[in-house]
Amino acid sequence: MIKLALPAGDLRTPIAGVLGAAGLNVEGYSEGSRTYILSVGGEDVVARVFREKDIPIQIALGNYDLGVCGMAWVEELRARFPHHPVVPLRDLGVGCSGLYAASAAGSGRTLASPGGRGLRIASEYPNIAEAFALAARLPAYRVLALWGAAEAYPPEDADLAIIAAADEAAVSGHGLSPLLCLMESSAWLIANAESLAKVDLRPVLKPLAAGAAGGATPRLRLPPPLAAAGAGAGPAPRGADTVRMALPDGHQQRHAVAALGDAGLLPAQGYDGSQCLRRPVSPLTGLEFKVIRPHDMPQLVAAGAMDLAITGRDCLTEHLSRFPSSPLEEVADLQRGQFDLAAVASEAVPASDLGGALEHWRAEGRETIRVASEFPGIADAYARSRHLGRYRVIPIAGASEGFVPADAELLIEGTETGRTLVENRLKTIDLLFRSTTCLIARRDRGLSGRRRDVFQQVVRAMQQAANARQAV
Amino acid sequence: MDQSLRCAGMRDILPDEMRRFRRVEEAFRTACLGWGYDEVRTPVLEHLHLFTTAGTLSPQMLGRVYSFLDWDGWSGERVVMRPDSTIPAARLYAESLDGGRVAKLFYVQNVFRFAESDDSREDWQCGVELIGESQPQGDIELVLLAREVLDRLGIEADVRLSHPGLLRAVLARAGLDASGQLALYDRILDGDDTALPELQARLPEVGASLEMLLGIEGEGRAYLGNVRSAFLSSVPEMETPLDELAVVAEALEDLGCRTLISAAMVRNFEYYTGPAFQLEVAGRRAGGGGRYDALVSLIGERQVPASGFALEAGVLAGLLADEEPRRRLPATVVTAATDSASLASAFRLAAALRERGLAAQVAGSLPDGGPRVEVSGEAFSVSVEAGKARKLDSVEAVAEALREAVRD
Numbered sequence: 001m002i003k004l005a006l007p008a009g010d011l012r013t014p015i016a017g018v019l020g021a022a023g024l025n026v027e028g029y030s031e032g033s034r035t036y037i038l039s040v041g042g043e044d045v046v047a048r049v050f051r052e053k054d055i056p057i058q059i060a061l062g063n064y065d066l067g068v069c070g071m072a073w074v075e076e077l078r079a080r081f082p083h084h085p086v087v088p089l090r091d092l093g094v095g096c097s098g099l100y101a102a103s104a105a106g107s108g109r110t111l112a113s114p115g116g117r118g119l120r121i122a123s124e125y126p127n128i129a130e131a132f133a134l135a136a137r138l139p140a141y142r143v144l145a146l147w148g149a150a151e152a153y154p155p156e157d158a159d160l161a162i163i164a165a166a167d168e169a170a171v172s173g174h175g176l177s178p179l180l181c182l183m184e185s186s187a188w189l190i191a192n193a194e195s196l197a198k199v200d201l202r203p204v205l206k207p208l209a210a211g212a213a214g215g216a217t218p219r220l221r222l223p224p225p226l227a228a229a230g231a232g233a234g235p236a237p238r239g240a241d242t243v244r245m246a247l248p249d250g251h252q253q254r255h256a257v258a259a260l261g262d263a264g265l266l267p268a269q270g271y272d273g274s275q276c277l278r279r280p281v282s283p284l285t286g287l288e289f290k291v292i293r294p295h296d297m298p299q300l301v302a303a304g305a306m307d308l309a310i311t312g313r314d315c316l317t318e319h320l321s322r323f324p325s326s327p328l329e330e331v332a333d334l335q336r337g338q339f340d341l342a343a344v345a346s347e348a349v350p351a352s353d354l355g356g357a358l359e360h361w362r363a364e365g366r367e368t369i370r371v372a373s374e375f376p377g378i379a380d381a382y383a384r385s386r387h388l389g390r391y392r393v394i395p396i397a398g399a400s401e402g403f404v405p406a407d408a409e410l411l412i413e414g415t416e417t418g419r420t421l422v423e424n425r426l427k428t429i430d431l432l433f434r435s436t437t438c439l440i441a442r443r444d445r446g447l448s449g450r451r452r453d454v455f456q457q458v459v460r461a462m463q464q465a466a467n468a469r470q471a472v
Numbered sequence: 473m474d475q476s477l478r479c480a481g482m483r484d485i486l487p488d489e490m491r492r493f494r495r496v497e498e499a500f501r502t503a504c505l506g507w508g509y510d511e512v513r514t515p516v517l518e519h520l521h522l523f524t525t526a527g528t529l530s531p532q533m534l535g536r537v538y539s540f541l542d543w544d545g546w547s548g549e550r551v552v553m554r555p556d557s558t559i560p561a562a563r564l565y566a567e568s569l570d571g572g573r574v575a576k577l578f579y580v581q582n583v584f585r586f587a588e589s590d591d592s593r594e595d596w597q598c599g600v601e602l603i604g605e606s607q608p609q610g611d612i613e614l615v616l617l618a619r620e621v622l623d624r625l626g627i628e629a630d631v632r633l634s635h636p637g638l639l640r641a642v643l644a645r646a647g648l649d650a651s652g653q654l655a656l657y658d659r660i661l662d663g664d665d666t667a668l669p670e671l672q673a674r675l676p677e678v679g680a681s682l683e684m685l686l687g688i689e690g691e692g693r694a695y696l697g698n699v700r701s702a703f704l705s706s707v708p709e710m711e712t713p714l715d716e717l718a719v720v721a722e723a724l725e726d727l728g729c730r731t732l733i734s735a736a737m738v739r740n741f742e743y744y745t746g747p748a749f750q751l752e753v754a755g756r757r758a759g760g761g762g763r764y765d766a767l768v769s770l771i772g773e774r775q776v777p778a779s780g781f782a783l784e785a786g787v788l789a790g791l792l793a794d795e796e797p798r799r800r801l802p803a804t805v806v807t808a809a810t811d812s813a814s815l816a817s818a819f820r821l822a823a824a825l826r827e828r829g830l831a832a833q834v835a836g837s838l839p840d841g842g843p844r845v846e847v848s849g850e851a852f853s854v855s856v857e858a859g860k861a862r863k864l865d866s867v868e869a870v871a872e873a874l875r876e877a878v879r880d
Binding site: 131133138141142303322 | 531545549
C-alpha cells in the first residue's frame with residue numbers, strides 16, 4: 001500500500017490537474033472537497049489531504065511514502081532538521097513562487113544594512129527566518145513565528161518579513177521592498193528516503209515522472225554575514241493617541257464584519273464580505289485597524305503592539321495555555337462564530353467517552369497516545385489534565401481529519417455542525433469548551449488621555465452590540 | 473529493555489564515574505582556590521539574545537542551541553539552555569560585580585548543545601573567568617592554572633596556543649568587507665579546501681604560503697619567529713597578535729611548558745580577541761580558553777578586558793582510573809520489629825551513632841556487608857565479622873567498637 005500526502009488550499013486545483021493529466025484519477029480530490037481519505041485510480045494507493053506545511057513533516061516521519069508540496073516547505077523543514085529523510089523527486093511545474101526577505105517600502109533598509117540590534121523578523125517560515133538571521137549574523141534578532149499575513153507586519157510590528165510571493169512586483173504590491181530572494185519555489189513530488197529504497201512506488205512515480213518538468217532542486221540561498229549592518233530605521237513611530245485594533249481574516253472575517261457593523265465601527269471599504277485589505281481605514285478618529293490571522297493576535301496584544309483584537313476564544317485559550325501568566329483577557333463575547341472545541345476519535349473506537357477510548361487503546365497495546373491539533377497548547381493541557389499518561393502532541397497546521405486513525409488516536413478539533421466529522425468517519429468523545437468570536441485586550445491597559453477614551457468607546461460599542469444580539 | 477528511556481545525547485553518571493567526576497572537581501576547585509578565585513554558579517536558562525549578539529557565538533554553534541518560548545514568553549523573546557558559560561559569566565559580572573575591580577571566578581556547571589545521534593548533548597565544564605585583567609599575566613596564569621589541574625589529576629596534555637588576530641589580519645588584507653571576512657573565516661575553520669587557495673589568490677603581495685600559517689602547527693618561539701619573518705612585511709597588522717602570542721608562549725616555555733602554535737584553532741566562539749589556548753590529551757580536546765576583551769561591553773556598558781577557560785570535566789573524568797570507594801559501609805541497626813516503639817528505638821540508636829561521627833542506617837533484615845548492631849532490651853549486640861558478636865551495654869561502647877572496626 002503506497003501512502004500519498006496531497007495538499008489542501010491553493011495548490012489543490014493545479015495539483016488535481018497535474019494528477020489528472022498523468023492519468024491518476026484521485027476521486028474526490030478537487031476544489032472544495034471535504035473528503036480526506038481517498039483512493040488513486042484503483043491502485044493500492046491511499047491519499048490523504050493535509051495542509052501543505054505539514055506534508056514534509058509527514059514524509060520525514062515516514063507516515064507517508066510520497067507527497068506533494070511547495071519546496072519552500074521542504075526547505076523550512078531542512079533549515080531546522082538538516083538531515084531529514086525527505087527526497088525531492090520531480091518539479092510538477094505548478095504553484096510557482098519566490099520566498100523573499102522584505103522590509104517596509106521607504107524604511108531605508110537594504111540587504112547590506114538591514115538594521116541594528118534587535119531586528120524583528122515576521123514569517124510563516126520561522127526556521128528559514130532563523131537561518132536567515134544566523135547567516136546574516138543579525139545581533140539579538142527576534143523571530144515572530146506566524147500563521148500568516150506576514151506581509152502586514154512591517155513596519156509597525158516587524159522590521160523584516162519573509163514571505164512567499166509570485167515575484168518582486170507582488171512583494172512591492174504588499175507595500176514592501178524586496179531585499180533578497182531566498183529561493184524560487186514550486187510544487188514538487190517528494191518521497192521518504194526509506195520508502196524510496198524499499199517500497200515499490202511505481203504506480204505513482206511512473207505516470208508523474210513522465211509528465212513532469214525537469215530542473216535543479218531549488219535550495220535556500222542565505223545572505224552573507226552582514227557585519228557592517230548599520231542602525232537602519234527604528235520601529236515605525238506609533239501615534240500617541242492611536243488605539244490599534246487587529247481584525248481577523250479567514251473564516252472569522254464574516255463574524256468580525258457583522259460585529260463591527262452592529263457596533264457602528266465597520267470600515268467604509270476594504271473589509272467586508274468580499275474584500276480584505278490589510279489596513280482598512282477605521283470610521284473612528286484615533287482607531288487604527290490591521291487585518292491579520294486570528295491565531296497571531298493574542299501574542300501581539302499581550303506584547304502591547306495591539307490594544308484590541310477580534311479573535312476566537314480558541315486562539316485566546318491556546319495562548320493562555322502556552323503562557324499562563326499572559327496579561328490577556330476577554331473583554332467582550334461577540335456572540336458570533338460559535339463552535340465546539342472537542343476531543344475527536346475514529347468512529348471505529350468502541351467507546352463514547354475518553355475513558356472508554358483510553359481503555360480501548362491500552363487494550364490494543366498502544367503505549368503512546370498521539371494527539372494531533374492545531375492548538376498544541378490546549379491539546380497538551382488537555383492531555384495533562386485528563387491523565388492520558390504517556391502521550392505525544394503533534395502540532396499541525398490544519399486539515400487534521402486526515403491524521404486519524406493512522407497517524408493519531410485523538411484530535412483536538414473545532415467542530416461547528418459535525419458534518420466534516422461524519423464525512424471522515426470521526427466522532428466527538430469529549431467537549432473541551434464552546435468557542436465564539438470575542439474581543440480581547442491586556443488586563444493592564446496602560447492607557448491615558450485620548451487613547452483611553454477611544455479604547456473605552458470601542459469596547460462599549462462592541463459590548464452593547466453583543467448584548468443586544470444576545471437579548472434577541 | 474530494548475529501547476532506552478533516556479533522551480538521546482543525555483547520560484546518567486553512575487557511582488564509579490561520579491567518583492572520578494568528583495576527583496576532577498576537587499582538583500579543579502583546590503587549584504582555583506589556591507590562585508585566589510571565587511566560586512559562582514549561573515542559571516541554566518538565559519535570554520537567547522545574549523548569545524545571538526554578533527561577536528559572541530558562531531552561527532554554527534547557534535544552530536545547535538536548545539531554545540524555546542518560556543511560559544511567559546508571549547513577546548516572542550526566547551530563552552536558551554546555556555550553550556556556553558563564559559557569556560553568562562560576563563553577564564553576571566556586568567550585572568552584579570562590575571565595580572571596576574578584577575573578578576576571579578570559577579564554576580562547575582553543565583552546557584547544552586545539540587549533537588548528532590547519541591553523542592553527548594550535555595557537557596560539564598570546570599570553568600574560570602578572569603575579568604578586568606588586561607595584562608599578559610592573566611593569559612599566562614590561566615594556562616598555568618589549567619595545567620595545574622591536570623597535574624593534580626596526573627594527566628599530561630599538549631598545549632596549543634593561537635590568536636584570532638592572525639587570521640583576521642590576513643583576511644582584512646585580502647580586500648574583503650567585514651561580511652566577506654566573516655564568511656571566509658568560517659569556511660577556513662570549517663575545513664573548506666577551496667577557501668585557502670581563494671584567500672591566497674587575493675593576496676598576491678604575500679609571498680609566503682598561507683599553508684605555512686594555517687596548515688602547520690609550530691613549536692612556540694621558533695615557529696613564531698618564522699611566521700614573523702615570512703609575513704610581517706606583507707601583513708604588518710599581524711605584528712600585535714604575534715607580539716601578544718610571543719609574550720605568552722615564551723613565558724610558558726621559560727616555565728617549562730612546551731606549546732604548539734596553531735593559527736586556525738579558534739572556532740565557534742567568536743568572542744575571543746587575544747591569545748587563546750587549547751589542551752589536548754591523546755588527541756582529544758580536554759579544554760581551552762582565551763582572551764575576550766570585547767564580550768563584557770557587548771553585554772554591559774563598559775569595556776572590560778577579560779579572559780577565561782573551561783576544562784571538559786567528562787573528558788577528564790574518563791581519563792582517570794577507577795578507584796575503590798573511600799566511603800566505608802555504614803553500620804546497620806537491624807530490627808525485625810514492626811511496632812512503633814521498637815522502630816523508634818532503632819532509629820534513635822542510628823541517630824546517636826551518626827552524632828558520634830559514624831555512618832549508620834536501620835534495616836529490617838541483615839545487610840550484605842558492614843558491621844551490624846542488634847538491640848535487645850537495654851543491651852546491644854555488635855557484629856563486625858560474621859559469627860563474631862560482642863554484647864555491649866551502652867551507645868558509647870557500641871560507637872567505640874564500631875570505631876575500632878573502622879581503624880582495623
